[in-house]
Amino acid sequence: xxxxxxxxxxxxxxxxxxxxxxxxxxxxxxxxxxxxxxxxxxxxxxxxxxxxxxxxxxxxxxxxxxxxxxxxxxxxxxxxxxxxxxxxxxxxxxxxxxxxxxxxxxxxxxxxxxxxxxxxxxxxxxxxxxxxxxxxxxxxxxxxxxxxxxxxxxxxxxxxxxxxxxxxxxxxxxxxxxxxxxxxxxxxxxxxxxxxxxxxxxxxxxxxxxxxxxxxxxx
Ligand code: AMP
Numbered sequence: 253x254x255x256x257x258x259x260x261x262x263x264x265x266x267x268x269x270x271x272x273x274x275x276x277x278x279x280x281x282x283x284x285x286x287x288x289x290x291x292x293x294x295x296x297x298x299x300x301x302x303x304x305x306x307x308x309x310x311x312x313x314x315x316x317x318x319x320x321x322x323x324x325x326x327x328x329x330x331x332x333x334x335x336x337x338x339x340x341x342x343x344x345x346x347x348x349x350x351x352x353x354x355x356x357x358x359x360x361x362x363x364x365x366x367x368x369x370x371x372x373x374x375x376x377x378x379x380x381x382x383x384x385x386x387x388x389x390x391x392x393x394x395x396x397x398x399x400x401x402x403x404x405x406x407x408x409x410x411x412x413x414x415x416x417x418x419x420x421x422x423x424x425x426x427x428x429x430x431x432x433x434x435x436x437x438x439x440x441x442x443x444x445x446x447x448x449x450x451x452x453x454x455x456x457x458x459x460x461x462x463x464x465x466x467x468x469x470x471x
Contacts, residue, residue, distance in 0.1 A: 253268045253270070253330070253331075253332050253358050253359050253361065253362075253468075254311060254333045254336075254337070254357065254359070254361065254436075254441075255333065255334045255335075255363065256363075256429070256433070256436070257362055257363035257441075257447060258361045258365065258370055258429075259363065259370065259374060259418070259421045259439055260370035260373040260374040260377070260418075260426045261447040262454060263363055264280065264334055264386065264425070265451050266361070266451070266455055267280070267332050270459075271332045273459070274331045274462075276332050277331045277332070278331075279321055279327075279331055279332065279333050279336070280335050281314060281317070281318060281333075281335040283302060283335075284318075284321075285317075286303075295313060296345050298313060299313060301365060303411070304411055304412060304417065305420060306412060306419070306421040306423070306424055307420070307424055308339065308390070311341050311345075314342065321349075322349050325352070330355075333346075338432075339429060339434065340431055340435055343436075356443055358438075358441075358462070359443055359462070359465055360432075360436040360443070361442065361445060362433060362436075362442055362444050362445065362446070363444055363445045363454065363456055364446065364447050365446075365447035369448055370418075370422060371415070371418055373388065374387045374413050374418050376390050376391070377409070378408065378409060379407065379408065379409075379410055380403060380405045380406065380407055380408075381400070381405050381406050381408055382400065382403045382405035383400075383403055385400050385403065387400075387407060444465050445457055445458060447468060456466070
């Protein structure tokens with residue numbers, strides 16, 4: 253299952269919930285890259301300038317990073333992708349990997365919202381330094397200001413959630429990632445969700461869609 257949509261649409265929230273419900277591995281390329289940056293690995297150093305500028309990290313780095321994960325035993329019974337693929341070349345590469353291992357893509361869940369809503373959401377987003385648990389200063393504040401409810405660590409703004417980077421990330425999405433909407437629609441895999449609704453509502457609709465697919469195709 254793939255989650256598609258602009259930054260701030262709620263992909264991470266919905267994807268982690270669905271992964272828990274289905275006991276499937278949750279694979280988020282953004283999280284993997286941020287971990288590499290924190291570690292100071294070669295990949296992290298190469299990725300950071302692109303991330304801070306709101307651009308995509310080059311395909312060859314992303315594909316090398318994710319190949320191992322997709323071929324690992326833990327993904328044999330399925331996986332949930334968030335933030336990958338992000339352009340048609342990545343989608344082709346994913347298609348090849350899936351075909352080679354005689355698996356198939358089940359569904360692409362597209363969460364949409366207008367840019368002004370996304371900018372407002374992202375600018376209020378805070379994440380904890382330990383585990384990337386996510387909050388919003390207005391709509392989903394932590395119990396104690398600046399502190400994660402789940403692990404007590406400090407809450408910060410992601411470097412690329414700063415206003416100057418957010419506009420660039422949205423532009424990158426519209427130019428490079430949005431063509432995947434047609435790409436997957438043509439393959440009959442796309443399902444659309446209104447990301448301006450509440451997280452609970454979007455989650456219910458996604459669960460209903462996935463339940464129907466399971467019923468129809470014994471997912
Ligand atoms: P995200 O957390 O998914 O918003 O990703 C944060 C940043 O990581 C993006 O703005 C990109 O710079 C980079 N990134 C994440 N996933 C990919 C990908 N599949 N291809 C290229 N760059 C990516």
